[in-house]
Amino acid sequence: MKKFLTVLAVLTAACALFVSCGKEKKADNSLEDLKGRGVFVLGLDDSFPPLGFRDDKNEIVGYDIDLAKEVAKRLGVEFKAQPINWDTKELELNTGNIDCIWNGLTITDERKAAMSVTKPYLDNAQVVVVRNDSKFNSLADLKGASIALQSGSSAEDAVDAHPDFKDSLAEIVPYEQNLLALMDLNIKGVDAVVMDVVVAEYTIKTSGFPFHTLSENLASEKYGIAFRKDDILLTNEVQKILEEMAADGTVAQIAEKWFGTDISVIGK
Known part of the structure; x- marks a missing residue:
């Protein structure tokens, strides 16, 4: 009986150790792995001026692009802009096709989780x-109207958050x-x-479209x-570099190039 109890105690301890080990957090090698690969791959919607878009030479440029290129330089790696379908951005990230989503991504509790x-x-x-x-001067004026928005964007979330509207x-x-x-609005x-107001104001200014934004x-x-x-070390390193x-x-300097003034909130 004693032998049986001893064996049972050993097995119980082994199981507890196995469960404990199984719960151990995976080592965060995100920063080391990135530097080992030597390329920082940024996922973006390449039609989102002035943050990331294609110029008349079909090159991807923009405010976010300039920031990210400098971050990559200070990380000691090359930079690559990778256009993605914005509706599947998290899938692109989690499958490893990109290292980050950096292109006007709105911070939400759901995304932080x-x-x-x-x-x-x-x-x-x-x-x-x-x-x-148009005859529209307020949100109330849009009753019975048709609106357009980007699928999978925070514009969609904003509309959903106002059920009456x-x-x-x-x-x-x-x-x-x-x-x-x-x-489509133009025709x-x-x-x-x-x-996004950042994109709207820039597009209205540079396109010549006869548009304006409502005050609400x-x-x-x-x-x-x-x-x-789990890429905490990489996140923290990019944040540190941005603050530097x-x-x-x-x-x-980059903000003034794209917006005419420094509208950044980094470190503020």
Whole structure:
């Protein structure tokens, strides 16, 4: 009997040790692995000016691109911009196709639970863009109207967060890109577009479209950079470098290039 109890105690202890080991957190080699690969792959929607978009030479440029290139340089690795379908951005990240999502990603509690997200680097809001010759002056005026938005974006979340406004609309038309939604607005295919104010203001200014934004917004937001959930060391290193760039004036210089003023909130 004693022998049986002894064996049982040993087996119990072994099982407890196995369970304990199974619960051990996986080692975080994210920063080391990135430097070993030698390339920092940024996932983005390449039609999101002025944060990341294609210029007239079909090269991917923008505010986020310039920031990320400098981060990669200070990490001692090469930089690669990888266009992705924004609707499947988390899948692209978790399967290892990209190292981060860095392109106007709105920080939400849901995203912070699913990914490792930096501190905010830009403020943003979800606004409604209308034609200058339209009758719409407020959100209430849009009752019975059709609106367009980017599928899988925070614009979609903002509309969902206002059920009374959503239910008052005649139609919500999803698009893969904001630019396609704005082009539809230009030919009066829809009555309005819900999108990021940063992108809306830049596009209106540079495109010549006869648009303006309503004074009421649907949501105030902050942009962050998202990494895989367990890639804490890489997240922290990128955050550290960004704060160093803010302190030495690099961030302000990049912001002034794209916005005419320093609108960054890094380190502030």
